[in-house]
Amino acid sequence: MPRSATTTRERLLSAGARLFARHGIDGAATRDIVALAGQANDSAVHYHFGSRHGLLTAIIERHVRRMEDQRKPELDALGPAPDLGAVVAAVVGPVAAELTREDGRDFLRIIAQLAGRAGVRTHELPDPVAGTALAGQLALLEDCCRARLPEPVALERIALTITMLTASLADRANRIDERLPVLLDHPAFVANLIAMLTAGLEADVTPD
Numbered sequence: 001m002p003r004s005a006t007t008t009r010e011r012l013l014s015a016g017a018r019l020f021a022r023h024g025i026d027g028a029a030t031r032d033i034v035a036l037a038g039q040a041n042d043s044a045v046h047y048h049f050g051s052r053h054g055l056l057t058a059i060i061e062r063h064v065r066r067m068e069d070q071r072k073p074e075l076d077a078l079g080p081a082p083d084l085g086a087v088v089a090a091v092v093g094p095v096a097a098e099l100t101r102e103d104g105r106d107f108l109r110i111i112a113q114l115a116g117r118a119g120v121r122t123h124e125l126p127d128p129v130a131g132t133a134l135a136g137q138l139a140l141l142e143d144c145c146r147a148r149l150p151e152p153v154a155l156e157r158i159a160l161t162i163t164m165l166t167a168s169l170a171d172r173a174n175r176i177d178e179r180l181p182v183l184l185d186h187p188a189f190v191a192n193l194i195a196m197l198t199a200g201l202e203a204d205v206t207p208d
Contacts, residue, residue, distance in 0.1 A: 011037035013062065014103065016045075016055045021109035025056060043132045056110075060128040063107045065200060067094040068185040071133035078137075084144040085198045088161075091137050092197065096190045105173035112170035121155050145201055153205055161197050168193055 015036035017029035030052050034044050041047075049055040074090045076119070095111075099105030102126055119125045122136065129135050145154035172189065184192060 006037065008037070008044065012039070012045060012055060013059055017059045017103060017106040019109065020059065020113075021106035025110060025113050027108070055154055057128060059107070059110065059193060060114075063098065064102065064128050064132060064134065068096075068133055070094045070097075073138065075136045075140075078140060082140060082144070084141075084201060086199070087141045087144055088198045089194050091134070091141065092165060092190065092194050095165070096193065098184075099169065099172055099176065099186065102177075105177055108169045108173045110165070112166040115166040118159065118162050120159040120162060127150060139202075149205060157201050161201060163183045164200070165193070165197060 012033065015033045016133060019033050022028075023032075030045055031183075033055070034042050037044070039057070045052060049058055054198050071090070073092055074093070078086060078090060095108070098108050114126075117126065118129075120142075125135055125138070129138075137180055142154060143159055145157060149157070170180070174180075182189070
C-alpha cells in the first residue's frame, strides 16, 4: 500500500476510534470521521475499509492483535486445568492495560458498547476475537465455570462478567480523560476488578 494510502488509513482508524468512543458506534457520523481524518472525500471510509462497519472492525482488530503478544504466553502458562482466578486475571490484565494509552481508552469505550454482542451465550464469537488467544482464555473460563455450574448459568455469568468488565474499564477511561478523581491506582484497581469478577463467577446458584 502506498505511503499516502497507509497514512490515510491510519488517520481514519484514529478518527473513527475517537468518534465511535465519544459519540457512539451508531451515533458517530461517517462525514465527521472523514473530516477529523483530514480527508475531503466522504467515500474514503468505503475505499479503505469497505464500509463503516468495516472501519469499526478494523479498529477492534488493531487492539485485539496488540494484546495477543501478552495473551498467547499467558494462555500457554495457564495449562489445561487452571484456577478460575488465574483465568480471570489473564483475561483482564491485557485489556486493563489499555487504560494507560489514549487510543486504548477510546477502544475501551467502544467495546463497552459491544459487550452484549460478544457471542458468549451462543458460542459465536465475533471475527476480531474468534481464533485468538483471548478466545482460548474465554474457553478456559467456560470450562472452569461449567465444572461447578449448569451450562446455561455458566454462560450467563460469563456474559454478564464481560458486560461488567467492559463497563468498569470504560468508566475508568472516562474518569482518566476527564481528570476526575479515582480512589485506587492502576494496580489496585485491576486487582480489585479481578477479585470482584472472580467472586461473581464463583457465587453459589440461588435455589428456585
